[in-house]
Structure formats: structure tokens, C-alpha cells
Amino acid sequence: MRSASSPVPLGRRQRSQLEQEARIIGAAGNEFRRSGVRHANIERIADEAGVSRSTLYRRFPSREDLLIAVIHQVRRDLVKEVADTLAGLDPRATVVEAFCLAMTYFRNDELPRRLLGENPEAVDVFVGAADPQVEDMISEFSRGIAQTLRSSGASMPDRQLQLAAEVQVRMFISLTTAPSAVLDIGDERQLRAFAEDFLAPMVW
Template sequence: MSANQEKEQPRRRQARGERRIAQLLEAAAVVFTSTGYTAASTNAIAREAGVSPGTLYQFFPNKEAIAIELGERLMREMREAYGEALAPVDPTTPLEEAVGAAVDRFIAFNCEHPVFFALMHGPDIPGRITEEHDALHATLLSRIEGLLSSFLPDAAPADLVRTAHMCLGLYKAGLELVLAHEGAERDAYVQELKHALTRYLDPLVATGSPWRSTP
């Protein structure tokens, strides 16, 4: 009880240390993005950051902790910036508008932080990160379900869940294509993704609720 009140007593850091941590996380983001988590070596991260391996381990107990911290910071930033992107909306909102707004926000985030995609998509990623990923996944799904249920108040729960999974899956497929292109072509893929989602959902909305997707 008295001992070990906290698993880890955060070591006292100097400003220099905080800077190093940020620098290391940025370097890790670069390396993870280009090679994936497993193939990324801690030495490579240290080299990218311009420090020695020993210095890296001064701030992170192991390789996994780097990815965890990176993931947590990304999650926090995402929640702060786009937390409301999937909040239930007024069902009179046109479906197209709701989908478009959500897609734009998440695409923007993922384009700004390509690590996020790399971290969340490796088939190789260790347990703790997978947990985070699953948590995010579950959050997103319930948000999407909430959004859908505002359009489809009468849908069976199982169908709602399945539709939400489909939406997230379609979004991920589109995201991959969007990230693989640049400039005008990228914008075109964003548009196609919106089309795919809108057209997928439109019939459900049209037949399942009194509100049409477009007034």
C-alpha cells in the first residue's frame, strides 16, 4: 500500500531532456513511417535524431515505449483537434455534408501525421500498441454508430454495427489510396472516397428514416 504508490515515479527532467524526447519522437516518426515498426531499429532512430543509442535509452525503457508514447501523443492531438468530427449531428443535415466533413477532418489529420497510418497498420505491431489501436477502433466505431443511428433510428443494432465496420473499412481503403497520391490526384481520391461512402449509405438513409439525405 505505502510502497510503490505509483508504478513509475517520473524522473525529474531538465528542459534539455524534454527537448530530446520530442526530438527522438520526431525521429521515430520518420523511421516508423519509412520502414514500419518492426523493421525500425532503435539505433536507426537514435541516428536519425543525431544522438547515441545510450541517450535514447535514457528516456525510453525500450523500443515499444517509443511507439506507445508516440501513439498516445497522436491520439491526444487527434482528440483535441477533431474530437467532435463524429459527434451525432442533426438528422436533417444532408448525409453528404456529414460524410464530407468527417472525411475531410480525418484525411487532413492522417496526411499531416503519416506515422499514424504506419503505426496502426503493421501486422507486426506488439501487444500494447494493438490495445491502443483497438481502443481507438472501438471509439471510432461507436462514434460512427452514434452518427448512423441519428440517421437510422430504427435500424437493428447488429446492422448498425456492421454498417459502422463497413464505413470504417471503406474509409481506411480510401485513406490508403489518398496517401499514395499527391496534389490534384489526391484530391480526386478524396472526392471518390466521399462518393463511395455517401452512395453506400444513401439508400439506407433514404429507405430507413423519414429524412432524405438531400433535401
């Protein structure tokens, strides 16, 4: 007998729909990177995803819906990459590497660069600042960082650890939405020195 807490297996139709949406999101991400959002070809996205144009619009009624889905997927991928990369590091090294990886990923990925080139305010959507659930997003990221820091050996009280994690998330959002005139976020050495001097000491 399945316990009350056990996940309920998805039906074949639900799995098919989720797989279809994942293909559409993946194809849209590729097209946005190639052509930008404004010039993205919806037919090309549908063809690459293996669906009809009408199916694509049934899943994602507008280009904005599709863009938001792509950005959310990129954010999830970044969180997973950070978690995988930080395995085995001590708490302070975890803070430094997480910060540098997130900033470098944001700076180098073609999608945010396309978004910033066409529509500077779109960075808010990428980091979550324009999302109606922005506080939920910050809380989700903060919890993930706090859990990673705890598993890496952080011994500070839970509330302090959660606050330190939230400060790091908010610092990332601030630097990507309103770049500093003092800290060059394009300089890896400056980013690392900043994280070592100001962010890592918050965690113990």
C-alpha cells in the same frame, strides 16, 4: 464514500510517470516529424522531454516501442478531433465529414508522410493493420463512430448501426493501405463525393 464504479485517483508518482511518458511521446512525435524515424535523434527527444536518455529507454526500451506509442497517440488525437468537429451534424453529414477529415488528416500530417516515405509498410501500424490487437482497434473505432452517429440522430437498429460504422473504419483502412486506382484519395472533391454516394446512404 466512493462508489465501486468511481475511478480511483492516481497517486502523485503515477501522475508523474504518466506526465513524463506524455512528454516523451510528444517530443518523439516532433522529432519523427522533423527528421524521420530512421534519423531521429534520441538525445534530442530526451532533452525536449526533460528526461535523461536512460529514463527514456526505461519507459520505451526500443525505438519501435516509442514509434508505436507516438502512432497510438496520434490515432487518439484524431478520434477526439473527429468527435469535436462533428458536433451538431445530422447522421449522413457526420459520415461524410468524419471520412473526409480522417483521410485528409492522414494525408497531410507530416508523421504518416515521413513513415510512408521511409517505410511504406509502416502505414499498417498507423491504421492498426499490423497491430496485434487490430480487431480490438477496429471495434474501438467502430463503437466510437456508432455512438457519434447515434447522438447525431441515427435511428437505425443498434446492430445495423454498428455494422455500418465498422464498414466505414474498414474502408478507411483499405484505402490507406491499398489506394484505389479509381478514387484519388488526394482529391478532396472525390473523397467527399465518394462518401456522399456510397457511405452516407448506409446510415439512417
